[in-house]
Amino acid sequence: MLQVSIYRYNPEVDVEPYMQDVEIDTGGKDMMVLDVMELIKAEDDTVVYRRSCREGVCGSDGVNMNGTNGLACVTPLSKAVRKNKLVLRPLPGLPVIRDLVVDMSLFYAQYEKVQPYLQNHTPAPAIERLQTPEEREKLDGLYECILCACCSTACPSFWWNPDRFIGPAGLLQAYRFLADTRDTATDERLGRLDDPFSVFRCHGIQACVNVCPKGLNPTRAIGHIRNMLLSRAT
Amino acid sequence: MVTSVTSFGRSGLYDWFVQRASAVILLTYFLFLGWTLVSGVDYSAWKALFQQTWMRVFSLLALISLCAHAWVGLWTVFTDYLTQRLLGAPGSVLRLSAEAISALIMFTYLIWGIQILWSS
Numbered sequence: 001m002l003q004v005s006i007y008r009y010n011p012e013v014d015v016e017p018y019m020q021d022v023e024i025d026t027g028g029k030d031m032m033v034l035d036v037m038e039l040i041k042a043e044d045d046t047v048v049y050r051r052s053c054r055e056g057v058c059g060s061d062g063v064n065m066n067g068t069n070g071l072a073c074v075t076p077l078s079k080a081v082r083k084n085k086l087v088l089r090p091l092p093g094l095p096v097i098r099d100l101v102v103d104m105s106l107f108y109a110q111y112e113k114v115q116p117y118l119q120n121h122t123p124a125p126a127i128e129r130l131q132t133p134e135e136r137e138k139l140d141g142l143y144e145c146i147l148c149a150c151c152s153t154a155c156p157s158f159w160w161n162p163d164r165f166i167g168p169a170g171l172l173q174a175y176r177f178l179a180d181t182r183d184t185a186t187d188e189r190l191g192r193l194d195d196p197f198s199v200f201r202c203h204g205i206q207a208c209v210n211v212c213p214k215g216l217n218p219t220r221a222i223g224h225i226r227n228m229l230l231s232r233a234t
Numbered sequence: 235m236v237t238s239v240t241s242f243g244r245s246g247l248y249d250w251f252v253q254r255a256s257a258v259i260l261l262t263y264f265l266f267l268g269w270t271l272v273s274g275v276d277y278s279a280w281k282a283l284f285q286q287t288w289m290r291v292f293s294l295l296a297l298i299s300l301c302a303h304a305w306v307g308l309w310t311v312f313t314d315y316l317t318q319r320l321l322g323a324p325g326s327v328l329r330l331s332a333e334a335i336s337a338l339i340m341f342t343y344l345i346w347g348i349q350i351l352w353s354s
Contacts, residue, residue, distance in 0.1 A: 160314040164236045193246075197236040200246035201310075229247045 002026050002081065004036060006047065007089040010098050017096065019087075026077065033065055033080050034072040037088070037100075049100035056213055059148030063100050064089040069150040069211040091153035093162060106162040107149045113166060113192075114174035119185035135181040142176035142221060144214050145169060151208035151218055157201040165201035166193075168208035168218030175221035178228060187232070194229055238313070240333055242306050253306045256299035263296035290351045297347045301340040308336050 001023040009017035024039050034054055041047050049072075052058040056074035063072050065080040066087050080086060094102040120129065152158045152167035166174065174193065177183050193199045199222060208218040242249045270283065283289050316329035 157314070160317070160320070163319070192235050195236045196238055196241040196244075196246040196249055196310075196313075198246065200250050201314075226247075226250070230251070233245075233247055 002036065002077070003085045004040065005085070005087045006040065006099075007096075008047070008099055009096050010046070010048075030076050030078045032073055033063070033070075033075045033077065033086070033088070034061055036077065036086065037061075037072055047100075048098045057146065059146035062091050062148040062150045062153070062213075064091055064153075069154045071148060071150070071213040074213055091149055093153045093159040094149070102149075102153075104149060107147075107152055107167070107169070110152070110162070110166045110170040111147065111173060113198075114170050114177070115185075115189070116173045116177065118177065118180065118183050120182055122184065129182040131181055138179045138181075139176060141216055142172060142179065145172055145176075145216060146214060148213065150211045150213060151216075154207040154211045155202075156205070156207070157203065161197060161201055164197035166198050168202070168222070171199060171202070171225060172216060172218040172221045175225050178225060186228075190225075190229055190232055193225060194233075199225055199229070240330075241309055242302065249306045249309075252302050256303040259295055259299040260303060263292065263299075266292075284351065293351050294348065297344060297351075301344050304340060305336070309333065312336075 002025075004022050004024050005019045006022065007017060008014070008020045022040055022043070024036055026036065026039075032054075034051060037047070037049055037051075041049075049063065050060040051073065052060040054061075054073045056071050059071065061072040062069060065072065065075060066082055066085075068080070069091055070080070072088075077086070088100065090096050090100045090102045094104060094106060097103050147169060149169060151172075152162075152169045155165075155168055157165050158167040174189065178186055178189055183189075202219070202222045204219055204223075206219045209216075209220075212218070237244065242252055270280075275283075284293070312329050312332050316325055316332055318325040321328065
């Protein structure tokens with residue numbers, strides 16, 4: 001039997017959050033953490049969490065498993081469980097709505113700040129704006145982000161300043177558009193990032209890189225942004 | 235764009251650059267001091283070293299770098315932990331007090347350091 005400790009909080013009923021211990025029979029199978037959560041919900045349907053595609057594409061079920069953020073649907077028990085114990089908590093640093101569901105408003109507000117859409121005011125060509133394969137390659141490792149918030153909520157700088165530091169997820173997208181040869185708003189984008197908080201609260205500890213379920217590297221993207229700011233200002 | 239009047243240069247890039255540049259100066263200075271001490275120095279040689287203008291300039295540069303480096307670093311720590319967000323209303327009072335005390339200490343050490351360097 002797998003020992004699971006799950007974070008419970010229903011603000012309508014509970015005065016404060018508590019950890020609920022449950023035993024789950026996994027039948028010795030190396031299932032995904034989401035499967036265990038489904039088994040828990042089958043026994044107690046008051047347990048609440050977000051899920052949708054269950055295959056690491058939608059980014060809904062980002063949770064903290066034994067202290068590490070990740071997507072429950074693509075994290076096998078063999079990777080998450082230690083000493084037959086699994087501790088499930090909501091993503092840290094964001095307000096909890098109920099149980100494992102967090103309020104992502106701050107996260108989305110930071111994403112919105114980087115204006116994550118292509119900006120080009122030159123007349124549009126007849127068919128499409130072309131890129132060479134080399135120019136397109138620059139977007140690899142950037143466009144794949146699914147906004148699950150595992151990275152930003154693993155970042156201490158984002159915990160302390162979620163309203164001022166854009167965070168790894170937002171900055172990865174900021175660089176995605178800075179690196180895009182079809183985008184012509186590079187200077188305006190950089191101008192909005194040159195303050196002591198938006199980018200420079202990153203101290204390069206790479207907690208974001210460590211947890212990204214898509215294997216992306218926000219720290220490297222942030223380094224590129226800093227280099228762009230530096231070459232623009234010197 | 236998040237602006238702040240208490241950061242060192244009001245630009246994140248500027249603060250970042252100052253911290254890196256001052257770190258290089260401090261490393262050079264302390265390596266030099268360490269090398270001088272390790273290679274054996276008596277009181278008169280030490281005094282003679284600090285009576286030379288280039289050493290005074292180098293020391294003052296290191297002292298200014300230390301102040302700038304400390305300000306950028308401590309300001310970052312204060313704006314991480316001593317905030318209204320984490321501590322409620324007293325957060326801003328605590329942060330401004332901590333910043334004022336740090337600034338006063340740094341300023342005092344800077345002036346005192348100049349006095350020591352150019353005395354005798």
